[in-house]
Amino acid sequence: MRIRALTDEDAPAWREIRARMLREHPEAFGEDADEFLARELPELCDRIRDGRVMGAWIDGTLAGTVGWFVGRGAKRKHVAEIWGMYVAPETRRAGAARALLRAAVEASDAVGVRVWELGVEENNHSALKLYESEGFAVWGVERDAYRFSGRSVNVLHMSRFADA
Ligand SMILES: CC(C)(COP(=O)(O)OP(=O)(O)OC[C@H]1O[C@@H](n2cnc3c(N)ncnc32)[C@H](O)[C@@H]1OP(=O)(O)O)[C@@H](O)C(=O)NCCC(=O)NCCS
Structure with a gap:
């Protein structure tokens, strides 16, 4: 397994795996699959760059991803949001997510x-x-954070501190 940050060339592979995660697990992610698929490739490249998406490559295939972005401005640049964690079912339990x-x-x-x-x-x-x-x-619960297909999903918010 090889972990590395994605580049513009990886945008098509990222589009494929992100569409898969959003369709397979609508309860796990805040973005709607159809809305995501309507985005053009240049916008995806921007997100890869801005969001700094890491990929897990297994046998030459993008098998898992996670993204992170840093808060904007002097007062939030010490805080990062982790998003889009996913590992394809056929490669789970092998340590890719960790x-x-x-x-x-x-x-x-x-x-x-x-x-x-x-x-x-x-x-x-x-x-x-x-x-x-x-x-x-966990430090809090956001009730009714996502709604789709007549369902409502509660989301737990978690933090990790460098000095903890
Ligand atoms: C959650 C997910 C990313 C884990 O990916 P993974 O590559 O299988 O995880 P890893 O092999 O790195 O496992 C790391 C730890 O996660 C936990 N874990 C992962 N899968 C688990 C399972 N099925 N049951 C219990 N614990 C599990 C364990 O603590 C594991 O550590 P261990 O192997 O030492 O016990 C994967 O199941 C997934 O993509 N799920 C669907 C999308 C999703 O829910 N994403 C998270 C959004 S917040």
Whole structure:
């Protein structure tokens, strides 16, 4: 497995895997799959650059991703949001998600991030276990955070602190 930041050339592969995660797990992500697929490639390249998306490559295929972005402005540049964590079902339980999360934390730490935040659907026990084992703790619940197909999803907010 190889973990590296995605570049513009990876935008088509990222579009494919992101569409897959949004369709397979609508409860886990805040973005709608059809809205995502309506975006043009240049916009996806901007998101890869701005969001700094890390990819896990297994046998030459993009098998997992996670993104991070830093808060804007002097007062928020120590805070990063982690988003878009996904590993394809056929490659799960092999450590890809943990490796991706560590790579995102390490890369953001290198540019001065000291607080990491993320949201996770309240019944997503696999992801919760992963995040707790990497030092994240729940500090709040956002009720009715996402609505789709007549469903409503509650999201737990978690943070990790460099000095904890
Ligand atoms: C959650 C997800 C990213 C984990 O990916 P993964 O590559 O299988 O995870 P890893 O192999 O790196 O496992 C890391 C830890 O996560 C936890 N974990 C992962 N899958 C688990 C499962 N099915 N049951 C219980 N714990 C699990 C464990 O603590 C595991 O550590 P361990 O192997 O030492 O026990 C993956 O299941 C996924 O993509 N799920 C759908 C999308 C999603 O929910 N994304 C998160 C949005 S917040």
